[in-house]
Amino acid sequence: MTDDSSDAAKPTGQPTGPAPKGQAMWGGRFADKPAELMQAINVSIGFDKRLAAQDLAGSRAHAEMLRTTGVISAEDEAQIQAGLKTIGEEIEGGVFPFREEYEDIHMNVEARLRELIGPPAGRLHTARSRNDQVAVDFRMWVRDACDQTGDQLRRLQRALLNKAEAHAADLMPGFTHLQPAQPVTFGHHLMAYVEMFGRDASRFADARTRMNESPLGAAALAGSPFPIDRFQTAKALGFDRPTANSLDSVSDRDFALESLAAAAICAIHLSRLAEEIVIWMTPQFGFITLSDAFTTGSSIMPQKKNPDAAELVRAKAGRLLASFTHLAVVMKGLPLTYSKDMQEDKEPTFEAFDALRLSIAAMTGMIADLTANTGRMSAAAGAGFSTATDLADWLVRELNLPFREAHHITGSAVKLAETLGVDLPGLPLAELQALEPRITASVYEVLTPEASASSRRSYGGASPEQVRVQIQRWKEILA
Numbered sequence: 001m002t003d004d005s006s007d008a009a010k011p012t013g014q015p016t017g018p019a020p021k022g023q024a025m026w027g028g029r030f031a032d033k034p035a036e037l038m039q040a041i042n043v044s045i046g047f048d049k050r051l052a053a054q055d056l057a058g059s060r061a062h063a064e065m066l067r068t069t070g071v072i073s074a075e076d077e078a079q080i081q082a083g084l085k086t087i088g089e090e091i092e093g094g095v096f097p098f099r100e101e102y103e104d105i106h107m108n109v110e111a112r113l114r115e116l117i118g119p120p121a122g123r124l125h126t127a128r129s130r131n132d133q134v135a136v137d138f139r140m141w142v143r144d145a146c147d148q149t150g151d152q153l154r155r156l157q158r159a160l161l162n163k164a165e166a167h168a169a170d171l172m173p174g175f176t177h178l179q180p181a182q183p184v185t186f187g188h189h190l191m192a193y194v195e196m197f198g199r200d201a202s203r204f205a206d207a208r209t210r211m212n213e214s215p216l217g218a219a220a221l222a223g224s225p226f227p228i229d230r231f232q233t234a235k236a237l238g239f240d241r242p243t244a245n246s247l248d249s250v251s252d253r254d255f256a257l258e259s260l261a262a263a264a265i266c267a268i269h270l271s272r273l274a275e276e277i278v279i280w281m282t283p284q285f286g287f288i289t290l291s292d293a294f295t296t297g298s299s300i301m302p303q304k305k306n307p308d309a310a311e312l313v314r315a316k317a318g319r320l321l322a323s324f325t326h327l328a329v330v331m332k333g334l335p336l337t338y339s340k341d342m343q344e345d346k347e348p349t350f351e352a353f354d355a356l357r358l359s360i361a362a363m364t365g366m367i368a369d370l371t372a373n374t375g376r377m378s379a380a381a382g383a384g385f386s387t388a389t390d391l392a393d394w395l396v397r398e399l400n401l402p403f404r405e406a407h408h409i410t411g412s413a414v415k416l417a418e419t420l421g422v423d424l425p426g427l428p429l430a431e432l433q434a435l436e437p438r439i440t441a442s443v444y445e446v447l448t449p450e451a452s453a454s455s456r457r458s459y460g461g462a463s464p465e466q467v468r469v470q471i472q473r474w475k476e477i478l479a
């Protein structure tokens with residue numbers, strides 16, 4: 001905490017206007033200064049300084065609107081705009097004096113404006129409250145975060161798409177229960193994530209559409225008696241329209257919650273891919289190699305190459321889920337309209353988007369960086385009797401057996417292969433015929449992993465041909 005008594009004596013200029021030395025900006029009816037502890041719990045400038053750009057944009061639009069509606073003079077507006085411009089430059093240049101005694105970003109900007117231009121600064125807050133001010137600033141911040149995340153997700157999708165294209169026909173085992181299930185291709189597996197990140201991007205886009213209404217002009221909670229033009233400020237700030245209920249405008253944070261929910265789901269997707277990278281990197285799997293750029297060594301075990309980046313992406317999901325829960329709990333049960341509880345909306349949101357930004361960037365880097373060990377993957381694709389379903393399907397198709405019976409015969413074939421220590425294509429025809437006499441040598445054509453994967457030509461299936469159809473579709477979407 002800064003000592004209050006020093007506040008007016010800062011070298012940044014003498015405050016003029018209504019906040020006398022030692023008193024907060026809202027201190028008119030207060031005889032005493034707030035207790036230090038009060039300030040300590042109340043202050044938010046440490047984190048809401050991240051809303052500075054949005055706060056300035058909001059103030060510029062508000063001042064312009066006050067002038068066009070005749071609420072303030074052209075001269076006052078000109079001074080306010082000039083002062084706000086200087087403040088913007090100070091913030092950009094890293095020389096703006098962020099001061100705890102002015103509590104939050106809104107009052108820091110206004111206090112500085114007063115130092116720079118004097119009395120006209122006091123007119124900026126006409127027909128406005130910090131309640132609609134913070135609501136509009138925060139909305140714009142979250143809106144930007146959603147847009148940036150969407151761009152980042154598209155970059156990640158492009159990285160996945162490139163790898164998928166290179167490996168559209170390269171076999172790998174498809175798993176259920178992390179047990180070999182049916183052969184697929186590495187490209188098909190990567191394209192599964194292109195779908196997930198595509199839905200994530202669309203969730204951010206949906207959230208953006210819903211949040212894109214301006215709360216500015218709702219003022220404290222009830223609207224304003226001044227002849228303000230909320231449509232003008234909404235337009236100037238890139239909103240589709242103003243919000244339609246002043247109470248709702250200052251009291252809901254569902255736009256942040258919705259974005260945090262989208263972020264949490266996206267982080268869950270990232271954590272699954274991260275987990276797969278960790279598994280694929282193990283010498284036991286050996287499916288992929290990451291370069292030194294995305295791995296670390298061990299301080300004691302010289303042979304180690306650890307997938308730390310993937311592990312950290314996997315772990316960040318915890319933070320993202322916590323952020324959603326954090327804000328949901330803050331908002332739950334709050335009566336309308338604004339309560340100071342809502343100041344606690346920003347840190348979880350900032351933290352979540354910071355973590356998500358890093359996670360997507362690291363994942364994009366890892367995907368571009370990884371080398372697929374196609375030999376290992378393809379060998380594994382044939383292991384574990386992964387073409388057993390193909391044998392059963394052959395029995396159904398060629399011999400017209402009911403699937404349940406075919407399943408049973410195939411189970412016996414697998415058991416036999418296990419006993420003989422061979423894979424399914426290694427079973428002698430005589431042994432197969434002992435299980436079902438009508439089996440012919442043509443069955444072997446479906447028992448290789450290549451044949452298995454290429455046979456799955458249903459829309460969205462694992463055949464290289466289908467994988468390429470989806471790669472092409474996404475290329476057009478992302479173009």
Ligand code: ARG
Binds near residue numbers: 130131338340342343
């Ligand atoms: N710093 C506050 C926040 O983030 C700004 C709004 C304060 N409004 C009020 N009525 N005290 O929520």
